Each structure stands twice: as structure tokens, then as C-alpha cells.
Amino acid sequence: DSGVTQTPKHLITATGQRVTLRCSPRSGDLSVYWYQQSLDQGLQFLIQYYNGEERAKGNILERFSAQQFPDLHSELNLSSLELGDSALYFCASSVTSRFEETQYFGPGTRLLVL
Amino acid sequence: AQSVSQHNHHVILSEAASLELGCNYSYGGTVNLFWYVQYPGQHLQLLLKYFSGDPLVKGIKGFEAEFIKSKFSFNLRKPSVQWSDTAEYFCAVNAASNSGYALNFGKGTSLLVTP
Numbered sequence: 001d002s003g004v005t006q007t008p009k010h011l012i013t014a015t016g017q018r019v020t021l022r023c024s025p026r027s028g029d030l031s032v033y034w035y036q037q038s039l040d041q042g043l044q045f046l047i048q049y050y051n052g053e054e055r056a057k058g059n060i061l062e063r064f065s066a067q068q069f070p071d072l073h074s075e076l077n078l079s080s081l082e083l084g085d086s087a088l089y090f091c092a093s094s095v096t097s098r099f100e101e102t103q104y105f106g107p108g109t110r111l112l113v114l
Numbered sequence: 115a116q117s118v119s120q121h122n123h124h125v126i127l128s129e130a131a132s133l134e135l136g137c138n139y140s141y142g143g144t145v146n147l148f149w150y151v152q153y154p155g156q157h158l159q160l161l162l163k164y165f166s167g168d169p170l171v172k173g174i175k176g177f178e179a180e181f182i183k184s185k186f187s188f189n190l191r192k193p194s195v196q197w198s199d200t201a202e203y204f205c206a207v208n209a210a211s212n213s214g215y216a217l218n219f220g221k222g223t224s225l226l227v228t229p
Binding site: 035108 | 144146148150156157158159160163165166204206208210212215216217218219220221222
């Protein structure tokens with residue numbers, strides 16, 4: 001157990017819908033990263049937040065957005081869902097946002113869009 | 115373009131065989147290197163990491179990796195695999211030149227260890 005929690009574990013929804021994925025970092029970690037794991041694209045970085053502010057963006061679609069709240073938990077919002085958004089979404093956390101740090105991963109949320 | 119390549123997508127070994135999984139990256143400058151493992155149905159767990167210093171890094175469960183800067187490689191090794199090593203293995207890199215230091219992952223290698 002890494003100490004990073006994610007809810008829900010599984011999510012099934014329909015095309016065009018909107019969902020929210022939640023992540024709670026390890027106690028004391030200020031930085032949260034979101035990654036998407038799909039069969040064709042592999043593991044891809046989406047977005048990072050550090051202490052409530054957006055720090056870096058990766059291959060995140062405009063239909064997707066995220067935020068980090070004062071208690072440091074983070075939410076990833078996915079809207080206008082398409083079949084191709086079906087994937088495993090991981091969040092990871094680290095203490096700060098320094099270069100030499102380890103990211104610890106949560107168990108993931110498996111999203112299925114029908 | 116910056117990328118991480120894992121040469122073997124699927125590997126099948128018998129128990130007690132030796133393992134070497136290849137990883138090459140194409141980033142310039144200073145990098146940190148990681149190997150993560152994902153057991154069936156579980157989250158990514160850190161096996162080992164290289165930040166600086168001794169290029170031969172020892173991790174958990176008897177795994178080790180060697181950073182060869184001239185070859186841009188960070189291969190994972192284990193002298194004798196066990197059935198419980200069956201999992202997906204991911205090499206990851208973060209580069210000092212990238213903002214936020216997000217991890218860039220290889221496509222992964224699926225390892226099956228047969229009894």
C-alpha cells in the first residue's frame with residue numbers, strides 16, 4: 001500500500017457524460033500527478049498540481065481538467081466522454097516538486113465508456 | 115523526440131532463469147531513472163531508482179539495474195526469477211529539462227514466469 005488512495009475503483013458510464021475521479025495523496029505530500037494508462041498509448045502524463053497550483057501539463061485533452069483542493073486532495077474531471085477515454089487513470093504523489101523525488105502511485109480508477 | 119524504449123514487450127522465463135529487461139531513453143542532460151512493477155490487478159510499485167552516484171543500483175526483491183550513460187540505457191536484471199515475479203515492468207525517466215518532472219514511461223514489458 002503506497003498511501004495514495006483513489007476513488008472510485010471502477011466507473012462505467014456512457015459517451016457524452018462527465019465523471020470526476022478523486023485522489024488523496026500520501027500524508028504530507030504536496031504534489032499530485034495524474035496519468036492515463038491505455039492499451040494503445042501506454043502510460044501518459046496528464047497534469048501535475050503542487051500545493052494547489054497547476055505545475056505542469058502533459059497530453060491532457062481540453063475536455064479534461066483537474067484541480068487540487070486546500071486539503072491537497074485532487075480531482076480529475078473528464079467531460080464529453082468518448083469511447084477512447086476508456087482507460088486506467090492513476091494518480092501519484094510526491095513530497096514536493098523537486099527533481100530528485102520519487103512518485104508513489106495509487107491503485108487507479110478503471111473507466112469504461114460505453 | 116524524447117522517448118523511453120523498452121525492447122521486449124513480452125518475456126517468458128522458467129523459474130530460476132536470469133532476467134534482463136532493456137530500457138533506453140533519448141533525453142539529453144540530467145535524468146533520473148526508475149523501474150516500476152505492476153503486479154496483476156495492483157498499482158505501480160517502485161522497484162528501484164537512480165538519481166546519481168553508483169550506476170549499479172540495487173532495489174527490492176533482488177532486482178538491480180545498471181545506468182550506462184554512454185548508451186543511454188538503464189537495464190533491469192535479476193539473477194534468478196520466481197513465479198511471483200510475474201508482472202508488468204515499466205522503465206520511467208524524468209528529465210531536468212522538463213517542467214514539473216513528470217515521469218515518461220516506456221510501453222512496459224510483460225513478464226511471465228512459469229513453474
